[in-house]
Amino acid sequence: xxxxxxxxxxxxxxxxxxxxxxxINATMLYTWLIMFILVxxxxxxxxxxxxxxxxxxxxxxxxxxxxxxxxxIREVSQDEPTKYLSYIGTLFLFIGLxxxxxxxxxxxxxTASLTTTAALAISVFFAxxxxxxxxxGLKSYFKEYFQPTFIFFPFHIMGEIxxxxxxxxxxxxxxxxxxxxxxxxxxxxxxxFPIIMQALGLLIGLVQAYIFAVLAMVxxxxxxxxxxxxx
Amino acid sequence: MDxxxxxxxxxxxxxxxxxxxxxxxxALGEGRAVQQALSAIAQQPDERxxxxxxxxxxxxxxxxxxxxxxxxxxxxxxxxxxxTHVIAK
Numbered sequence: 205x206x207x208x209x210x211x212x213x214x215x216x217x218x219x220x221x222x223x224x225x226x227x228i229n230a231t232m233l234y235t236w237l238i239m240f241i242l243v244x245x246x247x248x249x250x251x252x253x254x255x256x257x258x259x260x261x262x263x264x265x266x267x268x269x270x271x272x273x274x275x276x277i278r279e280v281s282q283d284e285p286t287k288y289l290s291y292i293g294t295l296f297l298f299i300g301l302x303x304x305x306x307x308x309x310x311x312x313x314x315t316a317s318l319t320t321t322a323a324l325a326i327s328v329f330f331a332x333x334x335x336x337x338x339x340x341g342l343k344s345y346f347k348e349y350f351q352p353t354f355i356f357f358p359f360h361i362m363g364e365i366x367x368x369x370x371x372x373x374x375x376x377x378x379x380x381x382x383x384x385x386x387x388x389x390x391x392x393x394x395x396x397f398p399i400i401m402q403a404l405g406l407l408i409g410l411v412q413a414y415i416f417a418v419l420a421m422v423x424x425x426x427x428x429x430x431x432x433x434x435x
Numbered sequence: 436m437d438x439x440x441x442x443x444x445x446x447x448x449x450x451x452x453x454x455x456x457x458x459x460x461x462a463l464g465e466g467r468a469v470q471q472a473l474s475a476i477a478q479q480p481d482e483r484x485x486x487x488x489x490x491x492x493x494x495x496x497x498x499x500x501x502x503x504x505x506x507x508x509x510x511x512x513x514x515x516x517x518x519t520h521v522i523a524k
Contacts, residue, residue, distance in 0.1 A: 418492055
């Protein structure tokens with residue numbers, strides 16, 4: 205079942221329920237579904253958490269996910285991962301799960317809509333100065349914008365905006381292009397070849413989630429480590 | 436030719452040219468990046484994790500240029516603002 209028509213490029217255009225000016229579209233529905241799965245699943249598992257030698261397999265799974273995330277964050281940021289784990293981990297798990305669920309029929313990844321990816325990128329845009337200021341203080345954070353001289357101030361601002369735009373468009377373009385490629389292949393060579401592309405789509409989805417999280421981590425790390433390198 | 440024909444023709448040709456020309460640069464760049472990364476991994480297999488991570492991030496950076504071209508060609512074909520303007524008139 206393909207609920208995204210071939211002439212639509214965004215799940216925003218699929219309207220599921222409408223009452224006057226209140227519209228529930230597919231992006232919102234599937235975003236809430238993923239949030240429900242993540243929160244509900246974690247709640248179900250951590251409800252019966254135990255610190256004994258024998259642990260349940262779901263607790264084992266969650267522990268391995270968290271420890272992989274911590275290792276990756278520690279490698280990228282060269283820093284203690286605990287304070288970044290909640291934000292970066294949320295980004296990775298949300299994007300990863302929303303990209304992985306594309307194998308379920310009738311599902312459209314909310315990351316195939318520019319609004320979702322723009323919201324995620326804007327959250328990174330605001331998280332970078334927040335982490336930077338808490339790490340090295342207001343004054344020395346904003347001093348970085350005037351390095352090496354004050355002429356570079358507009359270029360720093362332009363860089364921040366353009367990399368936010370790049371984050372949003374990269375994720376959106378990758379996932380949306382995958383949807384479109386599947387649609388075109390279904391019209392040209394049905395039955396077998398689209399299955400291979402679906403399998404490739406799982407890889408692309410996970411790699412994109414990884415890249416989004418790593419890039420957010422790199423931006424945050426570069427905002428909070430410049431002071432130490434300068435001194 | 437009326438304006439609908441001109442807009443449709445220009446959009447389709449423009450979308451094709453955007454993808455064709457816009458994917459040359461990223462393809463060459465990704466090829467060079469992967470080549471360098473492979474030879475680096477072959478020389479220093481111990482540093483594989485760092486190299487792989489840097490390679491993925493770098494490839495995503497390079498690829499985003501091709502993705503911009505793709506998004507623009509998709510907008511030209513599926514969500515063309517000039518086309519909808521002319522149709523609505």
